[in-house]
Every structure is written in structure tokens, then in C-alpha cells.
Amino acid sequence: MAKAKFPIMTLTDVAANRVRTLIGDRAIAGLRVGVKNGGCAGMSYTLDYAAEIGPYDEVIEDKGVKIIIDPKALMFLFGTEMDFQTDKIGSGFTFNNPNQTGACGCGESVSLAPASEAQIEEARRANTAG
Numbered sequence: 001m002a003k004a005k006f007p008i009m010t011l012t013d014v015a016a017n018r019v020r021t022l023i024g025d026r027a028i029a030g031l032r033v034g035v036k037n038g039g040c041a042g043m044s045y046t047l048d049y050a051a052e053i054g055p056y057d058e059v060i061e062d063k064g065v066k067i068i069i070d071p072k073a074l075m076f077l078f079g080t081e082m083d084f085q086t087d088k089i090g091s092g093f094t095f096n097n098p099n100q101t102g103a104c105g106c107g108e109s110v111s112l113a114p115a116s117e118a119q120i121e122e123a124r125r126a127n128t129a130g
Helices: 013-023 071-077 117-129
Strands: 009-011 030-037 043-050 058-062 065-069 080-086 091-096 100-103 110-112
Touching (some): 013 030, 013 080, 030 071, 043 091
Antiparallel strands (some): 080 091
């Protein structure tokens, strides 16, 4: 299991509180976040309970919450902030992702470009400087 050396993904306080509520007393390793192909814009975010942490999974711990990222999703989620929003119509997790290049009209799928090597190197430098 790899532990992130720099923040691949962060959570707002509201998102962290919602994840804690969802996990509750479940005997799980954490919340798994990923992306999958599909939808009219090409990709969509996935959330699931993770029973275990795989050998190549990336583990993010932010605000007391453990997020597990599938290794295939790392380059698409790099720099993403996960939030939880509630409005008159409903509520759900949202992703403020700098790698998002577009979205469909219904909001169910997005177009994502992988993070560049320069973005990753910049984050590594910032992490070692702080």
C-alpha cells in the first residue's frame, strides 16, 4: 500500500463530515474514489466502500478520513478537491478537478485529461518545501 507523499486529492470539511457519516461503524478500509469510462462526456466519477486496500492503491488521509484511490484513476484525480453539496433538488459529492476539460449537460459525466508530469513535479517540490 502506498501512502501519498503529496496531496493527490483533498476534501472539504463538509465532504469529510459526510464520508464519516456514511462510513459510520462499518468495518471497511475507507471510501474508494475512482473514474470509469462512460456517459456522454466520456468519464464519470465512482465512489464505493473499500473492503481492503490493494497493493497499488493510493491512500489519502485528510481531515480524519481515509480515501483510497484506484491506481488507474490517479492521473485523472490529481489536484482534485472533493466536496459535498446540498441544494433544493438534492445532495451529493462534487469534484473540483483541475483536469476536467468538459462536462455533459446533465452533470453525470465529465471529460478528463491526465495530469501532466510538470503538475506532479510541482506538487512534489511544494510538498518537500513545506
